[in-house]
Amino acid sequence: MATQSLPPLPPLPPLPKPVASTGFHISKDQLTTIVPVAVAAALGTYLLCRYVNRKSCKKGQVNKTINKDSSKVVHSFDMEDIGSKAVYCRCWRSKKFPYCDGSHAKHNEETGDNVGPLIIKKKDA
Numbered sequence: 001m002a003t004q005s006l007p008p009l010p011p012l013p014p015l016p017k018p019v020a021s022t023g024f025h026i027s028k029d030q031l032t033t034i035v036p037v038a039v040a041a042a043l044g045t046y047l048l049c050r051y052v053n054r055k056s057c058k059k060g061q062v063n064k065t066i067n068k069d070s071s072k073v074v075h076s077f078d079m080e081d082i083g084s085k086a087v088y089c090r091c092w093r094s095k096k097f098p099y100c101d102g103s104h105a106k107h108n109e110e111t112g113d114n115v116g117p118l119i120i121k122k123k124d125a
């Protein structure tokens, strides 16, 4: 039995030379993909946050801290117990709520608001 010799194989293409890494590198082709994707992701995140914040908007709340576990904050006083004068908070920032402690001044300064207390007093006789 005669042995057949196979034809010689064609030469292999040269392997690409490994690029010496000099750190993080992004090519122009990669940039043309990365930039639009990053812009779209940022815009999508911004719009999603705006949508979610609008859904759970708490900006309209005036009471930020007082009896938040209660569905309604109500105080009741008998006229006879008020004495000659009582000063009640209407800005919801007082540490002595429902009484005014002057915190409305800081609130007004920070927000440009103009709220002040409700003062109830007996007429001078």
Ligand code: FES
Binding pocket: 088, 089, 090, 091, 092, 093, 094, 099, 100, 101, 102, 103, 104, 105, 115, 116, 117, 118
């Ligand atoms: S502290 Fe609220 S009105 Fe004065």
